[in-house]
Amino acid sequence: SQKIEQNSEALNIQEGKTATLTCNYTNYSPAYLQWYRQDPGRGPVFLLLIRENEKEKRKERLKVTFDTTLKQSLFHITASQPADSATYLCALRTNAGKSTFGDGTTLTVKP
Amino acid sequence: DADVTQTPRNRITKTGKRIMLECSQTKGHDRMYWYRQDPGLGLRLIYYSFDVKDINKGEISDGYSVSRQAQAKFSLSLESAIPNQTALYFCATSDLTLAGTNEQFFGPGTRLTVL
Numbered sequence: 001s002q003k004i005e006q007n008s009e010a011l012n013i014q015e016g017k018t019a020t021l022t023c024n025y026t027n028y029s030p031a032y033l034q035w036y037r038q039d040p041g042r043g044p045v046f047l048l049l050i051r052e053n054e055k056e057k058r059k060e061r062l063k064v065t066f067d068t069t070l071k072q073s074l075f076h077i078t079a080s081q082p083a084d085s086a087t088y089l090c091a092l093r094t095n096a097g098k099s100t101f102g103d104g105t106t107l108t109v110k111p
Numbered sequence: 112d113a114d115v116t117q118t119p120r121n122r123i124t125k126t127g128k129r130i131m132l133e134c135s136q137t138k139g140h141d142r143m144y145w146y147r148q149d150p151g152l153g154l155r156l157i158y159y160s161f162d163v164k165d166i167n168k169g170e171i172s173d174g175y176s177v178s179r180q181a182q183a184k185f186s187l188s189l190e191s192a193i194p195n196q197t198a199l200y201f202c203a204t205s206d207l208t209l210a211g212t213n214e215q216f217f218g219p220g221t222r223l224t225v226l
Contacts, residue, residue: 004153034214043115043201043217044154089153093213097142097161097205098169101153 002027004102006090012108013080021075021105023090028100030092033066033073038087038104047088048075080109114138115218117202123224124192132187132221134202142205143185144215145169145177147198154201160185161207192225199223 005024013019023033032051036044050057050066050073057064063076077084087104115136124130134143141162146154146169156169158177166177174196178186189196199222203215 032213041199041220041222043203043220044215045217046214049214091215097207097213098156098159099215100156100170101146103151103153 002100004028004090004092004100006088006102007105010106010108012110015081015109015111017080019077019080019084019107019109021088021090021107023073023075023102025071025092028071028092029094031095032093033064034091034093034099035062035064035073035075036089036091036101038089040087044089077107080107082109082111085109113219115202115204115216117200117218117221119221120219121222123226125226126193128192130189130192130223132200132202132223134185134187134218136183136202136204136216138204138206138216139182140204140206140216141182142207143179144203144205145175145185145187146201146203147171147196148201148220149198157187157200189223189225192223194225197223197225 003026034049035047038044048064050064061078065074085108087106089104090102091099093099118133144159145157160179176188202218205215
């Protein structure tokens with residue numbers, strides 16, 4: 001069956017360090033992968049998309065990689081700040097237009 | 112004004128009651144979605160609609176129904192609410208733009224409690 005797995009445990013890091021979040025999937029052939037940020041009690045907010053034929057995408061302090069052989073995406077936040085503390089969701093999207101979300105990884109950046 | 116609005120924002124109801132959650136959007140998107148989120152879990156798709164005449168079941172549609180009254184409105188109904196439908200419900204929209212990000216825009220959520 002199709003499965004999406006993100007870091008199962010919460011991630012705690014020190015301010016200024018790089019946070020790395022993982023999204024692994026099985027039995028899936030996504031056209032592209034998206035990353036969202038969700039703050040408590042609020043709806044997710046889109047951050048980045050990476051397509052199946054792309055290896056890496058960057059946006060300011062964010063970097064996403066996509067390895068379709070390993071079936072894995074890595075999401076990096078460099079020079080992390082306490083304001084980056086949130087839950088981060090990966091979503092796999094097919095060309096049929098549906099998205100399947102992972103359970104999310106909660107990141108806490110300590111000052 | 113918010114692009115995607117949901118009403119009510121909070122609702123407490125009793126087992127067996129019928130309840131409707133409403134979603135409206137001003138983004139002009141054709142695609143709309145309903146998700147539920149349980150504590151510590153990701154979003155699970157209940158129903159989705161790619162245009163006014165198109166309604167599709169998601170992975171957890173049992174116990175739910177939807178109505179796409181217009182391009183801008185997509186309602187979710189629980190015909191006979193049960194306690195395990197207690198969750199946070201999100202509506203989302205997206206646009207079909209092959210060259211774009213196809214991101215989904217989410218509403219603020221409806222917190223539903225079924226006693």
